[in-house]
Amino acid sequence: MEKVRIGFIGVGGIAGAHLNILSKMEDVEIKAICDINPQTLKRRAEEFGVQACYEDYREMLDKEELDAVYICVPPFAHADMEERAAEKGLHMFIEKPVELRMENAIRKHEAIKKAGVIASVGYCARYLDISDKVRELLKDRTVELVLGYFMGGAPGTPWWRQRDKSGGQLVEQTTHMVDIARFFVGDVEAVNGAFVALTKPSPDWTIDNASVVTLYFESGAIGAITSACMLGQGFKTGLDLFARDFIVEFTYGGIRIREPGSPPQEIKAGVNMYYEENRAFIDAVKTGDRSLIRSPYEDAVKTLEVTLAADISARERRVVELKFKG
Known part of the structure; x- marks a missing residue:
């Protein structure tokens, strides 16, 4: 065509x-x-x-x-x-x-x-050239720990702050960090979530203000993804990956590579994702x-399951095993 x-x-x-x-x-x-x-x-x-x-x-x-x-x-x-x-x-x-x-x-x-x-x-984020670089850097290394962040304010869109319409920050926004963690480290087999909402800025605010979700990867690695949408300001969005004697800090704008005895190496993103x-x-x-x-859609459903299972985990205070295999 x-x-x-x-x-x-x-x-x-x-x-x-x-x-x-x-x-x-x-x-x-x-x-x-x-x-x-x-x-x-x-x-x-x-x-x-x-x-x-x-x-x-x-x-x-x-x-x-x-x-x-x-x-x-x-x-x-x-x-x-x-x-x-x-x-x-x-x-x-x-x-x-x-x-x-x-x-x-x-x-x-x-x-x-x-x-x-x-x-x-x-x-x-999967389409960034620096995402390819991260995968290349990790190819022969064993990632043991992943720390992710999506912390800042809330979008002004009314539906976003209503749980039954957006699913909350983890499901609608921090899903990007969950997904790129899966892209780098592999599938998640279980999750444990904790959510909090001690303040409420308006009557229509039905989502949580912050959350911490522990990820148990099939590889054996563990991760923690932190969300916060009550800060009223930009703060931190990104993913840090840790292997023995090696750290990669990932953001949409670039990556920073840290190794003992060497100055940090920075690589900027070179494409529009x-x-x-x-x-x-x-x-x-x-x-x-x-x-x-x-x-592809099938893979995106796996990311969705991680976020929805984290919500179940938080409500029921238990680790939730993931079931969808595609």
Whole structure:
């Protein structure tokens, strides 16, 4: 195919980053967009010159001739979007997290697998060149400890601060650190979580303010992922990995390598992770090469399970074993 015909379900928030990138690709046509907010829909249509606009994704999927669809909706709003797209034979780029309930995510995974379509999930940190470097550095080393952080303020989006809509910070935001830890160290077999919410800034605030989650990796490594969204300021986002006589500090902007007797070595990220994940998806759709996709849907469901299991662990005060194998 010369041009990949794209439809968008949800054009607010993160969708803007994808639209900006895709609109500059010569082999992409943004053919149709859909959003339940008519003002957002109109603004995006004018911004990107899209004629076909819908407020019902079902109507868009039924009427438009598409090759792929971007699903950029809040965690609570996925409904049957993936199943309907799969039935149409459409490839999908889906923003994280993929769901709020494991049974729904598994059902969608099965529909995607049955249809044989490509489904990529927006765990963008996997596409950084420094992520490749970290994996290279760790290839012949044994990681024993992982410490991750996503600590700062809360986004202004109203649904984000409501547990039944976002799943909370760990599920919606810190999921990036959980996922990149899995990318570097491997699958997680069990989790133990602790959550706290001693203060409440508004009546609609139903999420926890902070959490600490212990990860037990299949490799034998252990990890701790810390979240905080009540700080009202930027603080710390990243992942530190520890092996014998070796430390790697990872952030989106670069990595720092520490070894005894040597000054720290710093390597800056050299690519735009959002561009890279979009380019990989478009190329995969055009060529059928699934190896270009670093976060396929099945793998993203594993990351989801870690975060949801941590929540169960915190509520029930017990270690929770993970079950999903794909």
